[in-house]
Amino acid sequence: MTPIRERATLDAAAATLPRPEGELDKLEAAWKLPRGWRILSAVNNTVVGQFYIATAFLFFIFAGILGLLIRLQLAVPGNDFLPQETYNQIFTMHGTVMMFLFAVPAVEAAGVLLLPQMLGARDLPFPRLGAFAFWAYLIGGTVFFCTLFFGTAPSGGWFMYPPLTGAQFSPGVGADWWLLGIGFIEISAIAGAIEIIVGVLRTRAPGMTLARMPIFAWSMLIFAFMIVFAFPAVILATILLELERAFDWPFFIAARGGDPLLWQHLFWFFGHPEVYIIFLPAAGMVSMIVPAMTGVPLVGYRLIVVALIAVGFFSFGLWVHHMFTTGIPTRSLGFFSAASMAVAIPSGIQVFAWIATIATGRLRATVPALFVIGFLLIFTLGGLTGVMVALVPFDRQAHDSYFVIAHLHYVLFGGMVFPLLAAITYWAPAFSRRPLSERLGRWAFGLIFAGFNIAFLPMHLTGLLGMPRRVYTYPAERGWDWLNMVSTLGSFILAAGILVFVFNIVRHFRPSGSKPAGDIWGAGSLEWLPNHTYGLRSVPRIDSREPLWEQPGLAREVDAGAHYLPGTATGTRETIVTSPIEGEPEYVMRLSGPGWAHVVAAAGTAGFFLLLTVKLVVPAALCAVAAIVAMVVWMWDCDPPSAGEVDIGGGLRLPTYASGPNSHGWWAVAILAMVAGALYLSFIFSYLYLWVVSPTQWPGGAALPPLASTMLPVAALLASGAALFAAARLLRRERLPRIGLAALLALGALLAAAAVGLDLWAQWQAGVRPQANGYGALVYGHGVLQVQIVSAVVAVGLFAAARSLAGRLTAARRAVFDNLALLWAYALAQMLFGLALTHGFPRLVAEGLPS
Amino acid sequence: MTKPEPVARLLRMLFGPLVWAAHFLLVYAAESVFCRLLDGPGHSIFVITATAIALAMVLLRSSAAMRLKPAASSDHEGFLLRVEMSLSALAGLGILYVGTVGALLPACR
Ligand code: HEM
Numbered sequence: 001m002t003p004i005r006e007r008a009t010l011d012a013a014a015a016t017l018p019r020p021e022g023e024l025d026k027l028e029a030a031w032k033l034p035r036g037w038r039i040l041s042a043v044n045n046t047v048v049g050q051f052y053i054a055t056a057f058l059f060f061i062f063a064g065i066l067g068l069l070i071r072l073q074l075a076v077p078g079n080d081f082l083p084q085e086t087y088n089q090i091f092t093m094h095g096t097v098m099m100f101l102f103a104v105p106a107v108e109a110a111g112v113l114l115l116p117q118m119l120g121a122r123d124l125p126f127p128r129l130g131a132f133a134f135w136a137y138l139i140g141g142t143v144f145f146c147t148l149f150f151g152t153a154p155s156g157g158w159f160m161y162p163p164l165t166g167a168q169f170s171p172g173v174g175a176d177w178w179l180l181g182i183g184f185i186e187i188s189a190i191a192g193a194i195e196i197i198v199g200v201l202r203t204r205a206p207g208m209t210l211a212r213m214p215i216f217a218w219s220m221l222i223f224a225f226m227i228v229f230a231f232p233a234v235i236l237a238t239i240l241l242e243l244e245r246a247f248d249w250p251f252f253i254a255a256r257g258g259d260p261l262l263w264q265h266l267f268w269f270f271g272h273p274e275v276y277i278i279f280l281p282a283a284g285m286v287s288m289i290v291p292a293m294t295g296v297p298l299v300g301y302r303l304i305v306v307a308l309i310a311v312g313f314f315s316f317g318l319w320v321h322h323m324f325t326t327g328i329p330t331r332s333l334g335f336f337s338a339a340s341m342a343v344a345i346p347s348g349i350q351v352f353a354w355i356a357t358i359a360t361g362r363l364r365a366t367v368p369a370l371f372v373i374g375f376l377l378i379f380t381l382g383g384l385t386g387v388m389v390a391l392v393p394f395d396r397q398a399h400d401s402y403f404v405i406a407h408l409h410y411v412l413f414g415g416m417v418f419p420l421l422a423a424i425t426y427w428a429p430a431f432s433r434r435p436l437s438e439r440l441g442r443w444a445f446g447l448i449f450a451g452f453n454i455a456f457l458p459m460h461l462t463g464l465l466g467m468p469r470r471v472y473t474y475p476a477e478r479g480w481d482w483l484n485m486v487s488t489l490g491s492f493i494l495a496a497g498i499l500v501f502v503f504n505i506v507r508h509f510r511p512s513g514s515k516p517a518g519d520i521w522g523a524g525s526l527e528w529l530p531n532h533t534y535g536l537r538s539v540p541r542i543d544s545r546e547p548l549w550e551q552p553g554l555a556r557e558v559d560a561g562a563h564y565l566p567g568t569a570t571g572t573r574e575t576i577v578t579s580p581i582e583g584e585p586e587y588v589m590r591l592s593g594p595g596w597a598h599v600v601a602a603a604g605t606a607g608f609f610l611l612l613t614v615k616l617v618v619p620a621a622l623c624a625v626a627a628i629v630a631m632v633v634w635m636w637d638c639d640p641p642s643a644g645e646v647d648i649g650g651g652l653r654l655p656t657y658a659s660g661p662n663s664h665g666w667w668a669v670a671i672l673a674m675v676a677g678a679l680y681l682s683f684i685f686s687y688l689y690l691w692v693v694s695p696t697q698w699p700g701g702a703a704l705p706p707l708a709s710t711m712l713p714v715a716a717l718l719a720s721g722a723a724l725f726a727a728a729r730l731l732r733r734e735r736l737p738r739i740g741l742a743a744l745l746a747l748g749a750l751l752a753a754a755a756v757g758l759d760l761w762a763q764w765q766a767g768v769r770p771q772a773n774g775y776g777a778l779v780y781g782h783g784v785l786q787v788q789i790v791s792a793v794v795a796v797g798l799f800a801a802a803r804s805l806a807g808r809l810t811a812a813r814r815a816v817f818d819n820l821a822l823l824w825a826y827a828l829a830q831m832l833f834g835l836a837l838t839h840g841f842p843r844l845v846a847e848g849l850p851s
Numbered sequence: 852m853t854k855p856e857p858v859a860r861l862l863r864m865l866f867g868p869l870v871w872a873a874h875f876l877l878v879y880a881a882e883s884v885f886c887r888l889l890d891g892p893g894h895s896i897f898v899i900t901a902t903a904i905a906l907a908m909v910l911l912r913s914s915a916a917m918r919l920k921p922a923a924s925s926d927h928e929g930f931l932l933r934v935e936m937s938l939s940a941l942a943g944l945g946i947l948y949v950g951t952v953g954a955l956l957p958a959c960r
């Protein structure tokens with residue numbers, strides 16, 4: 001089955017030349033872009049990627065304008081340009097939009113745009129999911145931003161600490177916008193992350209082992225895994241805070257057994273990794289640009305991989321360094337301070353590797369190179385001030401002052417915006433008929449570099465002189481005025497630079513699917529091969545890290561169709577799925593083409609969340625229905641039956657169908673289960689945390705639902721598992737009883753739902769109420785999570801049942817079932833564990849632990 | 852020849868950082884539990900023991916990897932092994948940092 005053996009007989013060319021007539025036409029037809037305004041229904045990664053990046057850049061400009069407004073207000077003491085509440089909304093939106101609507105989406109967009117090209121795939125594995133993520137983000141983000149114009153934007157700072165953001169102190173709708181809007185955009189980010197992980201691990205060119213994968217792909221892989229583990233924490237936090245605001249469940253109200261610090265833990269467990277989530281892809285871009293500009297391979301490739309992975313891990317052990325001043329015990333602070341120092345080592349490794357590469361070759365002073373140098377200088381400075389504030393005593397002085405604002409802009413602007421500007425300039429010729437202008441680029445760089453430092457360097461001093469952040473004005477006699485004036489002037493120089501950069505794009509960027517300017521830098525990675533709407537004409541076998549440097553003539557061969565899959569083997573869009581480590585071809589996967597269902601689904605989901613925020617329940621419900629219908633339409637055709645084995649050239653015959661643990665769909669569901677697991681773990685943390693903080697509210701035996709009340713839910717869960725098992729047995733039969741299978745699936749899924757309902761009923765019967773105290777809130781908060789996962793099982797279960805009835809679920813065509821089974825098994829495990837937690841833990845601690 | 856299960860192989864590569872994460876979580880979470888339940892040097896002893904065990908695990912695993920290295924069948928296998936060892940080294944350093952700081956500073960205050 002595995003066709004690896006044939007490899008030895010292949011050399012450079014896999015397919016015979018010349019290619020038969022009509023082959024190219026068929027390939028082009030399969031990948032044709034919709035014309036005119038219908039382009040909005042396109043799913044090609046190049047199209048969606050460019051929309052995505054453009055949108056992210058637009059949010060950068062909007063949030064940048066907010067930054068300028070802030071600077072205008074602070075230019076002179078006692079200014080009354082902006083009233084206080086407006087100022088609060090503006091700095092909150094500036095931070096929030098920069099972090100959630102610009103930085104994360106921008107790098108995710110870069111991944112969507114570049115990864116398939118770089119890996120030699122025709123597209124990402126779930127094109128419609130990627131497009132869905134984009135549309136959800138565009139619609140949700142735009143509405144979120146527009147709240148500013150109605151004066152209803154959130155104003156509690158980008159990290160939204162309660163109690164300030166609780167119902168008592170923020171009664172308006174602003175905080176809800178943040179919670180639902182941002183929570184929703186994070187879901188879209190997770191969708192993108194799943195797509196990126198499966199894409200990087202499973203759709204690489206044959207022979208591209210992990211040891212030959214471009215560093216950018218490595219960085220995006222780790223980026224995506226970090227999203228999977230970090231974002232659930234803040235999603236949980238937003239769910240809990242929204243429940244508190246809407247229904248008065250006191251998770252964060254200290255007087256009623258909650259704790260505002262719980263928010264800080266959850267938020268920063270996400271928030272610190274977040275800064276590396278932003279930085280790692282940027283570092284990945286730099287690692288691609290530096291070799292291209294110096295003409296030598298990256299020095300220390302392996303060490304950079306090590307550094308990326310290490311940062312990915314260490315950054316999860318730092319979150320409390322944002323909470324040094326909250327009264328946490330000294331030793332705990334020590335742990336986090338130590339880990340904060342440790343994370344500097346891998347970052348340092350990367351910086352030295354870049355410097356070594358530059359020293360080995362000869363750096364050409366192109367615009368991308370200039371931005372990279374700017375990045376190195378500014379980011380290193382930001383890293384140094386970072387080590388300063390990681391020291392607890394220093395942080396006690398600098399906390400919440402402009403020193404921190406200076407530090408965070410040095411790392412974020414230096415570490416992410418500079419690389420992004422370098423990347424846009426660098427990769428533009430891969431997608432545009434013309435490269436960007438070097439002259440304009442130099443001007444832009446000069447203004448941005450100078451403006452940035454003039455604006456932010458003085459802020460270190462302003463901070464050390466005691467100016468707190470988030471103040472809308474200040475008195476003259478503090479000696480802060482000239483520093484602020486300089487900062488404001490600098491920020492406008494910076495803005496002028498950005499304007500020049502944008503002007504450069506407008507003047508010179510001309511998107512082209514068929515005739516981009518191409519490899520003007522002499523780079524070595526695959527995205528510089530001739531690219532079309534269908535990606536590469538044929539997919540070469542890779543045997544080095546810089547194929548374009550090592551295999552001369554590759555571009556010509558690839559474009560002539562001399563390598564794998566020179567046409568379309570099944571008549572539709574498709575790409576080769578390879579093994580995760582060695583990159584050996586395993587099967588050909590068919591990809592979905594353009595459509596509107598995912599656009600409607602995105603609009604519906606966005607509408608649901610946004611309308612819910614302003615408590616328009618009925619329209620919200622209608623949107624939800626529209627979204628669900630659209631999703632069913634979208635998914636219905638997603639699992640086409642096998643088209644038999646196909647020949648992809650070079651004597652390689654591959655199957656066109658896969659299901660179960662080796663298939664891309666199963667991998668996506670496995671990652672989704674990790675997301676759910678991370679969400680649940682964050683919940684367990686919250687549960688234990690509130691117990692540690694105020695254990696007396698945990699009821700003793702009598703106030704708990706009787707143990708016997710768990711019998712029914714457990715029985716329902718076991719029965720549900722049995723149904724799943726029986727369905728799996730049925731599915732193996734040649735002659736499939738369709739109705740029986742459908743009934744088993746539907747019934748089994750509903751049984752799991754019943755278990756959740758029965759358990760919550762028992763809690764209610766025992767008198768536990770969510771409003772009563774932190775404990776009660778947790779019990780029902782737990783219920784919300786269980787309802788969430790079980791709803792997913794029910795939805796997919798009914799979907800699979802419908803497919804069984806329609807004859808689309810059979811022994812051979814069973815990917816939907818296999819994916820469902822994974823989700824289902826996970827859900828059962830989480831629900832059984834949940835029963836043990838909510839019934840067992842209170843009994844355990846009531847047994848006489850001192851409190 | 853059987854191919855190694857790829858996911859298991861990748862997890863093996865991450866052994867060091869995984870131990871680091873477990874160690875970190877354990878010593879941090881243990882502080883509130885120890886401080887709630889008993890006075891005295893309980894947590895310090897715990898931190899030192901946990902650190903020693905974690906370091907030993909990472910060391911043992913790296914030496915096993917070291918022995919495998921010459922036999923690495925392909926260049927990507929060699930690559931994964933070397934990444935694994937460097938990660939273990941960094942993780943070991945991280946464990947040592949956290950353990951030392953933890954043991955030196957006063958607990959429960
Ligand atoms: C366009 C240039 C920029 C200017 C002029 C600017 C200016 C400022 C200023 C003056 C503040 C402090 C507001 C206050 O505390 O009252 C601030 C806060 C902040 N900025 Fe920027 N900034 C810029 C770009 C960025 C970028 C690129 C990012 C991130 C990618 C960013 C993220 C943040 C964050 C997270 C805060 C904290 C907001 C809060 O306190 O809730 N900024 N910015």
Ligand SMILES: [Cu+2]
Binds near residue numbers: 272322
């Ligand atoms: Cu941090």
